[in-house]
Amino acid sequence: MAQSEATAQHSVVHHPALAHHFENLEQQREASTLGMWIFLITEIMFFGGLFLAYSIYRSWYPQVFAEASHHLDIVLGGINTVVLITSSLTMALAVYYSQVGNQRKLILFLVLTLLLGLTFLGIKVVEYSHKFHDGLIPGVHFRYDGPNPQQAQIFFWLYFAMTGLHALHMIIGAGILSFLIYFAWRGRYSPEYHSPVEVSGLYWHFVDIVWIFLFPLLYLVGFHVKG
Amino acid sequence: MSTAVIHTPAEGAAEPRTTYLNAGHTLKSWLLTLDHKRIGILYLLGVSFFFLIGGIYATLIRLELLTPQGDLVTAQTYNKLFTQHGIMMTFFFLIPSIPAVFGNFLLPIMIGAKDVAFPRLNLLSWYIYMTGALFASYAMFAGGVDTGWTFYPPYSTNYANTYVIATGLGIFIVGFSSILTGLNFIVTIHTMRAPGMTWYRLPLFVWAQYATSLIQVLGTPVLAITLLLVALERTVGVGIFDPRLGGDPVLFQHLFWFYSHPAVYIMVLPAMGVVSEIIATFSRKPIFGYKFVAFSSLAIAVFGFLVWGHHMFTSSQSVYAGMIFSLISYAVAIPSAIKVFNWTATMYRGSISYDSPMLYAMGFIGLFLIGGLTGLFLAALGLDVHVHDTYFVVAHFHYVMVGGSLLAYLGAMHYWWPKMTGRLYPEGWARFAALVVFVGFNLTFFPQFILGYLGMPRRYYTYVPEFQLLHVLSSVGASILAVGLILPAIYLLWSLKRGPIAPADPWMATGLEWRTSSPPPPENFERTPVVTWNAYEFRSKEETEVIGPMGKPDVSERK
Amino acid sequence: MQQVPSEFKLMPEQASTMAGQVDALYFYLVGITLFFTVLIVSGIIFFAVKYRRRSPYEIPRPIAGSMKLETIWTLIPFLIAMSIFVWGAKVYFAQYRIPKDALDIYVVGKQWMWKMQHPTGQREINELHIPMGRKVRLTMTTEDVIHSFYIPDFRVKMDVVPGRYTQMWFEATKPGRYHLFCAEYCGMDHSKMRGTIVVMRPDEYQAWVSGNASQMSPVQLGEQHFQNLGCATCHLNGGRDAGGRGPQLAGIFGKPVQLETGQTVVADENYLRESILNPGAKIVAGYSAIMPTYQGQVSEEQLLQLIAYIKSLTPQGGSGTASPTPASSTSANMNVGAQASGSPSGQRR
Amino acid sequence: MSEHIVPKKTYYAVFGALMVLTALTVFVARFDLPGILNITVALTVAVIKATLVVLYFMHVRYSSRLTQVIVAAGIFWLVIMLVLTASDYVTRNLLAPVARISM
Numbered sequence A: 001m002a003q004s005e006a007t008a009q010h011s012v013v014h015h016p017a018l019a020h021h022f023e024n025l026e027q028q029r030e031a032s033t034l035g036m037w038i039f040l041i042t043e044i045m046f047f048g049g050l051f052l053a054y055s056i057y058r059s060w061y062p063q064v065f066a067e068a069s070h071h072l073d074i075v076l077g078g079i080n081t082v083v084l085i086t087s088s089l090t091m092a093l094a095v096y097y098s099q100v101g102n103q104r105k106l107i108l109f110l111v112l113t114l115l116l117g118l119t120f121l122g123i124k125v126v127e128y129s130h131k132f133h134d135g136l137i138p139g140v141h142f143r144y145d146g147p148n149p150q151q152a153q154i155f156f157w158l159y160f161a162m163t164g165l166h167a168l169h170m171i172i173g174a175g176i177l178s179f180l181i182y183f184a185w186r187g188r189y190s191p192e193y194h195s196p197v198e199v200s201g202l203y204w205h206f207v208d209i210v211w212i213f214l215f216p217l218l219y220l221v222g223f224h225v226k227g
Numbered sequence B: 001m002s003t004a005v006i007h008t009p010a011e012g013a014a015e016p017r018t019t020y021l022n023a024g025h026t027l028k029s030w031l032l033t034l035d036h037k038r039i040g041i042l043y044l045l046g047v048s049f050f051f052l053i054g055g056i057y058a059t060l061i062r063l064e065l066l067t068p069q070g071d072l073v074t075a076q077t078y079n080k081l082f083t084q085h086g087i088m089m090t091f092f093f094l095i096p097s098i099p100a101v102f103g104n105f106l107l108p109i110m111i112g113a114k115d116v117a118f119p120r121l122n123l124l125s126w127y128i129y130m131t132g133a134l135f136a137s138y139a140m141f142a143g144g145v146d147t148g149w150t151f152y153p154p155y156s157t158n159y160a161n162t163y164v165i166a167t168g169l170g171i172f173i174v175g176f177s178s179i180l181t182g183l184n185f186i187v188t189i190h191t192m193r194a195p196g197m198t199w200y201r202l203p204l205f206v207w208a209q210y211a212t213s214l215i216q217v218l219g220t221p222v223l224a225i226t227l228l229l230v231a232l233e234r235t236v237g238v239g240i241f242d243p244r245l246g247g248d249p250v251l252f253q254h255l256f257w258f259y260s261h262p263a264v265y266i267m268v269l270p271a272m273g274v275v276s277e278i279i280a281t282f283s284r285k286p287i288f289g290y291k292f293v294a295f296s297s298l299a300i301a302v303f304g305f306l307v308w309g310h311h312m313f314t315s316s317q318s319v320y321a322g323m324i325f326s327l328i329s330y331a332v333a334i335p336s337a338i339k340v341f342n343w344t345a346t347m348y349r350g351s352i353s354y355d356s357p358m359l360y361a362m363g364f365i366g367l368f369l370i371g372g373l374t375g376l377f378l379a380a381l382g383l384d385v386h387v388h389d390t391y392f393v394v395a396h397f398h399y400v401m402v403g404g405s406l407l408a409y410l411g412a413m414h415y416w417w418p419k420m421t422g423r424l425y426p427e428g429w430a431r432f433a434a435l436v437v438f439v440g441f442n443l444t445f446f447p448q449f450i451l452g453y454l455g456m457p458r459r460y461y462t463y464v465p466e467f468q469l470l471h472v473l474s475s476v477g478a479s480i481l482a483v484g485l486i487l488p489a490i491y492l493l494w495s496l497k498r499g500p501i502a503p504a505d506p507w508m509a510t511g512l513e514w515r516t517s518s519p520p521p522p523e524n525f526e527r528t529p530v531v532t533w534n535a536y537e538f539r540s541k542e543e544t545e546v547i548g549p550m551g552k553p554d555v556s557e558r559k
Numbered sequence C: 001m002q003q004v005p006s007e008f009k010l011m012p013e014q015a016s017t018m019a020g021q022v023d024a025l026y027f028y029l030v031g032i033t034l035f036f037t038v039l040i041v042s043g044i045i046f047f048a049v050k051y052r053r054r055s056p057y058e059i060p061r062p063i064a065g066s067m068k069l070e071t072i073w074t075l076i077p078f079l080i081a082m083s084i085f086v087w088g089a090k091v092y093f094a095q096y097r098i099p100k101d102a103l104d105i106y107v108v109g110k111q112w113m114w115k116m117q118h119p120t121g122q123r124e125i126n127e128l129h130i131p132m133g134r135k136v137r138l139t140m141t142t143e144d145v146i147h148s149f150y151i152p153d154f155r156v157k158m159d160v161v162p163g164r165y166t167q168m169w170f171e172a173t174k175p176g177r178y179h180l181f182c183a184e185y186c187g188m189d190h191s192k193m194r195g196t197i198v199v200m201r202p203d204e205y206q207a208w209v210s211g212n213a214s215q216m217s218p219v220q221l222g223e224q225h226f227q228n229l230g231c232a233t234c235h236l237n238g239g240r241d242a243g244g245r246g247p248q249l250a251g252i253f254g255k256p257v258q259l260e261t262g263q264t265v266v267a268d269e270n271y272l273r274e275s276i277l278n279p280g281a282k283i284v285a286g287y288s289a290i291m292p293t294y295q296g297q298v299s300e301e302q303l304l305q306l307i308a309y310i311k312s313l314t315p316q317g318g319s320g321t322a323s324p325t326p327a328s329s330t331s332a333n334m335n336v337g338a339q340a341s342g343s344p345s346g347q348r349r
Numbered sequence D: 001m002s003e004h005i006v007p008k009k010t011y012y013a014v015f016g017a018l019m020v021l022t023a024l025t026v027f028v029a030r031f032d033l034p035g036i037l038n039i040t041v042a043l044t045v046a047v048i049k050a051t052l053v054v055l056y057f058m059h060v061r062y063s064s065r066l067t068q069v070i071v072a073a074g075i076f077w078l079v080i081m082l083v084l085t086a087s088d089y090v091t092r093n094l095l096a097p098v099a100r101i102s103m
């Protein structure tokens, strides 16, 4: 970080993407990557609160959670898992092509990632609407015919809170991707300067990781006690 | 400032300089500024306003408690008073105070950077702060909130019919401002240090800020999600904290204190950083055991996350969990002890002046000491059962938060005022005010220890008559304290127009912030400084003059 | 120290067996505080005077630090801190390890009053008469928000949490009237949720108890509810062997119960509570989930009485639902040691 | 500190592993394993998947020490929250053994 001034002076003036208070692009890139990682840590703790609540109530009401999870659609959840992991791959490849400076492929993979993300959200909408029709939205209209409806309500509450927050992150991610596609199309990114792509990639993968945990915890908890 | 003025830089008042203050005069140039120094000033305005509001609430609380009957306001109003007092003072004043005002202003200068890593994010965090404040103020004016600053359910979720959601949302929002500030500082400290500014050359204020930022980044999100759950529970009512529907109200307490215990270190670590700076400058000696003080900040930040359960010793939490939390609470006291001893040792064989910042710093050590040591009473399981939720706790946390953090904040205000405004304040008044604050403070809060041990519960607006005498003492003290706080407000404002022009380094201090002019230019330094010395290497007057302000050609190398 | 005029008291009355222990710890800490405060403050003042700045430009010789000193002032506070911890934990255990043989009193908190019921049936509001020199065990819950039962002169306090039972105990050592405070903020009249603990000599207490003996005891009331609510139709003595649809309740209290899931839980108050309010949550092995929920049909007080009744049942009893032990019983078979907390047993809840 | 470019091959391999693990976790979930084994398997698989994503997709394997420390810290703090809270929940009734032992 402590670059000597000589090198600083050089790279400064030339690159249009360099902000005034940084010495050089390297420093700027380092800062933005670090910033994103720290942001992701706050995200871990943010979701962590919900995971904590989930753990406590699942350990209190294992049967109820298992039964309630039967109301979730494992097929749709599974498809969404595949969709999301695939989108992570395409995102990783997008970062790759930004690093090697292949602009066409960069745009291609960003678009693919966006499409997969939207697919995920679409399926989520389908799932939510099913829940809505089944009266499984927690609150005054909650209807649940199994035993212990109140504890089941906590399950659905956590389901909606966790997947809802996750979906919100997906929506934000889709917005970011749109920006990236626009700027990539404008030719803003190059092997020297592509940290926006890289940093957004980190975000996207994080959202993927959250789902990697949500899927077994919410959809698969009661699979084995089918009945 | 008798002993203070060291030298008036030759370039001083003569040539008109561009400073961050006169670099633009329009409102827009302030509201859209990306300059960390201006953002610091913006925060100063916000934070002062909420301190004033919180202080007004405190005044009303103390007035009500003059008599045991509860005759000034209604019960409901009183509950709103202490709730809003607590919320304003912690979330809107003390947590942002030192980091957002002095951290913003000084941190980049201290490490020799032009700005923080993400200036836009920095401005954004001020707007987020103001938005959160707007929500909380709306709640306050629309009718207030009466849950206590701790928002325990099921009262907050099912019973309170006040503006819980709006307030909670306000705190949720300022939380993000706190997170972004922390994020910004961590990245800044990692990536923006000037050439030669190694970790062990950093001023201790920067170390303290770094530790604080860790807590902000790791803790605040949990508070955010918790408040979100409370708000949703209130609107939808699904039972996540409601025992009747299968939830657990104690889970809320875990989540809340997971943030709010570390948050008390958000409030005190920056204050400790300030005190390290002041003690060094006014003793003209490097801080004794620099590395111990530096790492104790980190230790406090880490251990601080392991002790939250000490707020729940009587909550029906497991007795065994209580023991774990108590044990670790004692571990977290050790780094604080290390700091106190090192500060004291720094004064040994120093050259100690009694300028007002130093008076505040010495006051801090004494009062934080008492506050911290009474924390040990509370962390002692069997004893806390008796004093939990009594005025003993109230006294404890005012000793650390007012006697500790607020005094350090005032010390910082005086210490860096010349740097920030380019003006000197009347030192005589400043010393007098410091004295008044110290006396008033002790009179206000010391009787509360006794009250608490006698069994006076907190959040009581009417109480049994035998407690009256001590309450009266406390209220008298509070009015003295108020005078002591209003004085600086007056003379500091006065000095803005009338104070003598401040030199670059009025204290003969060592930090990089004193190596640039007062007030600093927009880019902080005319040239990126190159650091070749350790923190707190005091030099003679002549030597300092040779080094001169950083960034003047060819003098940045030490002779 | 109670001799000081009441206006200037520095310490609360020592009126329970707990008080002395807590105060001893308190004085230990006061001593430590005084020691360190005097040490540091006199150090600061001494240095400030001795090394005051004599000329405006003087630069003292820098001192970097000393490993030896750092070690000393890390270790000594650490050892002191550990001693406080151990002592504090010891007292804590004494406070929260609920004794087996004690006078059982049931407490229900509600915004903003305390309702108590004695084993002999007397009910009181915001006042509690207890005998001196006898251990008293409170089993407490609340109808609404969290409250906290606090008697400063006894140095005891325990939160009262909705949805579960918490317990506390004390033994008064001095006759007199003592403040009872609600110590957890509970809404508008939190500060008026106060009461009085009246400690009486054993003989006076006996007189007080028999003077008001017309009421039915919690156990008797519980038996009444047991009949009226129809519990008796399913819960016959002898359980399924006797043709009952539900398990036999006599003698289950404090014993482990085998559940459908293979887990075992101990049948404490919280378990009984859950079994009645939310019978589906834990199904006893070998039975099916046919028991209806009684949530909303029984008040917190009735619930406590039902539980008192179930606790009083002994398996030897002959009749359909076993005869309750005498009303004044202190439920000798109730020996859930038990910290107050917690959820109805086991890992769940 | 020039950045490390991960070869495409690695990405495809990781993707394959993630897919296999997803199939595995669904498959195993169908069997009723004794005790807490079901949840253990599910979480283990999830942790492995997350680790793969973090190490390769997010380049942490090739990143600076600082990044690695940050990731570790994030996980560590989450664990602190879960474990210390659990320390309350799993021991809430432990003082009760007085009853159990004496019976």
Ligand code: HEA
Residues within 6 Å of the ligand: B150, B264, B265, B267, B268, B310, B311, B329, B330, B332, B333, B334, B336, B337, B338, B340, B341, B368, B369, B371, B372, B373, B375, B376, B378, B379, B380, B384, B387, B388, B389, B393, B396, B397, B400, B401, B404, B405, C032, C036, C040, C076, C077, C078, C080, C081
């Ligand atoms: C700036 C804020 C701040 C700080 C720094 C602290 C510091 C500490 N606090 Fe405090 N605390 C609060 C703010 C703060 N607290 C608030 C706001 C509450 C109430 C919240 C509410 O309920 O509304 C509270 C409540 C509170 C409780 C809960 C009380 C209750 O509700 O029953 C406890 C219990 O353990 C506690 C303990 C401690 C300890 C052990 C420290 C330690 O960090 C102190 C360490 C310092 C020292 C020990 C002094 C220096 C030491 C020496 C010179 C050497 C001698 C040392 C030894 C022998 C070990 N605090």
Ligand code: HEA
Residues within 6 Å of the ligand: B048, B051, B052, B054, B055, B056, B058, B059, B061, B062, B082, B083, B085, B086, B087, B089, B090, B093, B094, B147, B148, B149, B150, B394, B398, B401, B402, B406, B444, B458, B459, B460, B461, B478, B481, B482, B485, B486, B489
């Ligand atoms: C930063 C934190 C902070 C600060 C500074 C203070 C400051 C003060 N507090 Fe506060 N207090 C809390 C945090 C704080 N408090 C918290 C968290 C609670 C718990 C709430 C709850 O239970 O939920 C509490 C509760 C609390 C109670 C207990 C109420 C109860 O339980 O019933 C009392 C009672 O005496 C009290 C008194 C005071 C007093 C007299 C001051 C004085 O120090 C205030 C002095 C200030 C003034 C008198 C203002 C005058 C100043 C100016 C006019 C100058 C400003 C102008 C400019 C800068 C331009 N406070």
Ligand code: CUA
Residues within 6 Å of the ligand: C109, C112, C146, C147, C148, C182, C183, C184, C185, C186, C187, C190, C191, C193
């Ligand atoms: Cu009941 Cu406070």
Ligand SMILES: [Cu+2]
Residues within 6 Å of the ligand: B260, B261, B264, B307, B308, B310, B311
């Ligand atoms: Cu704390």
